[in-house]
Amino acid sequence: MTSAPAFTPSANVAQLKESATIAVSQRAKALRASGREIIDLGAGEPDFDTPAFIRAAAQRAIDAGATKYTAVDGILPLRQAVADEANRRWKGSDKVTAAEVVISTGSKQSLFNACFTLFGPGDEVLIPTPAWTSYYEMVSIARATPVPVTGDPAHGFKVTAAMLETAATPRTKGLMLNSPSNPTGSVYAPEELRAILALAHERGWWVLSDEIYLRIAYGKAASSSLDVAPSRERLIVVNGVAKAYAMTGWRIGWTISPANVAAAMTALQSHTTSNAATVSQHAALAALSMRDEADAAVTAMVAQFEKRRDAALAILRTEPRIHVLAPDGAFYLYLRAPGAGKAADAGSAFAAQLLEKSGVAIVPGSAFLTPDWVRVSYAAEQAQVEEAMRRLVAAFRDLA
Numbered sequence: 210m211t212s213a214p215a216f217t218p219s220a221n222v223a224q225l226k227e228s229a230t231i232a233v234s235q236r237a238k239a240l241r242a243s244g245r246e247i248i249d250l251g252a253g254e255p256d257f258d259t260p261a262f263i264r265a266a267a268q269r270a271i272d273a274g275a276t277k278y279t280a281v282d283g284i285l286p287l288r289q290a291v292a293d294e295a296n297r298r299w300k301g302s303d304k305v306t307a308a309e310v311v312i313s314t315g316s317k318q319s320l321f322n323a324c325f326t327l328f329g330p331g332d333e334v335l336i337p338t339p340a341w342t343s344y345y346e347m348v349s350i351a352r353a354t355p356v357p358v359t360g361d362p363a364h365g366f367k368v369t370a371a372m373l374e375t376a377a378t379p380r381t382k383g384l385m386l387n388s389p390s391n392p393t394g395s396v397y398a399p400e401e402l403r404a405i406l407a408l409a410h411e412r413g414w415w416v417l418s419d420e421i422y423l424r425i426a427y428g429k430a431a432s433s434s435l436d437v438a439p440s441r442e443r444l445i446v447v448n449g450v451a452k453a454y455a456m457t458g459w460r461i462g463w464t465i466s467p468a469n470v471a472a473a474m475t476a477l478q479s480h481t482t483s484n485a486a487t488v489s490q491h492a493a494l495a496a497l498s499m500r501d502e503a504d505a506a507v508t509a510m511v512a513q514f515e516k517r518r519d520a521a522l523a524i525l526r527t528e529p530r531i532h533v534l535a536p537d538g539a540f541y542l543y544l545r546a547p548g549a550g551k552a553a554d555a556g557s558a559f560a561a562q563l564l565e566k567s568g569v570a571i572v573p574g575s576a577f578l579t580p581d582w583v584r585v586s587y588a589a590e591q592a593q594v595e596e597a598m599r600r601l602v603a604a605f606r607d608l609a
């Protein structure tokens with residue numbers, strides 16, 4: 210190995226923190242490699258295989274020569290399929306067009322493209338908190354200021370329009386929304402979303418609506434911003450295939466935005482990653498256009514998630530001191546760590562103890578700016594989820 214040169218990170222990345230969710234997964238993998246049996250409920254990744262009809266479509270695409278660059282913003286049939294799906298929701302006269310869609314290497318890149326294109330020094334961006342760890346970092350990389358707005362835990366940590374209004378200043382430029390939410394699993398009711406979008410519209414804020422978990426909802430369907438927004442003028446809808454179709458590794462996401470913003474994001478992407486992987490775009494096209502097959506696959510996976518959620522909640526509720534939010538969507542349980550309110554970072558202490566002593570990986574809430582809490586993913590086999598919940602209850606009793 211060469212000796213490492215003296216190195217000062219550039220101002221671009223000096224403030225950057227490693228993604229805590231990935232850090233936990235890595236520690237779990239290291240323990241596993243050393244021979245420990247670990248149940249990993251840290252990752253936000255469906256354990257299912259990508260449905261067979263999608264894999265078959267990708268194989269056909271490779272054989273048909275889908276191995277070259279595409280347009281930077283993606284193949285037209287996929288952009289059109291995204292637009293068509295949006296138009297089944299958006300009832301305004303300004304129909305969504307393919308020119309407003311940019312396909313990227315995962316919704317993570319889509320979110321980054323949007324933050325980097327819309328926000329800069331001096332801008333403040335409201336982030337309902339707890340939120341997915343990368344929102345804060347992406348806003349910071351754009352040298353804008355993330356402004357966490359902590360929701361009410363009694364209300365699934367959801368924020369209200371009034372809370373956002375209180376946190377806003379003349380510098381507020383944008384708002385990140387995520388329903389269903391990672392990490393809480395909370396889902397905004399249509400009227401809650403409508404009130405927030407009406408405020409954003411009135412104030413001229415850009416809204417980045419991350420809808421990556423939209424299709425993973427229990428009981429009733431989750432609302433998209435496209436269902437209730439008063440206007441699409443400053444709305445960027447972000448989605449992708451990773452979670453609903455069990456396609457994390459294919460890396461396909463997209464934005465739906467006004468065409469001039471789409472053009473600016475395409476220019477940015479042209480100098481960073483170019484087009485998303487060609488074969489993956491064809492796989493995503495199958496997921497969006499073969500609707501009967503896709504609906505059947507999604508329905509089956511969501512039913513499994515729901516069973517696991519119910520089984521996990523039943524075990525957690527055997528310990529009345531555990532305060533857990535019952536999720537209506539996504540595949541996470543958010544619960545208050547033992548010692549919360551007393552120790553400075555009760556969530557990290559609990560997550561570390563659970564991993565090292567009980568062999569269960571979860572994510573400390575500090576990753577989501579709520580250090581009293583921890584996030585448990587139930588995107589794992591039900592028997593594993595149940596065993597992990599029994600160990601979690603035992604560890605909670607030890608510490609509480």
Ligand SMILES: Cc1ncc(COP(=O)(O)O)c(C=O)c1O
Pocket residue numbers: 253314315316317318341387390391419421448449450451457460461462
């Ligand atoms: C809220 C949220 N948005 C976006 C992403 C990124 O997903 P993708 O795989 O499409 O980049 C994740 C993944 O964990 C997420 O939880």
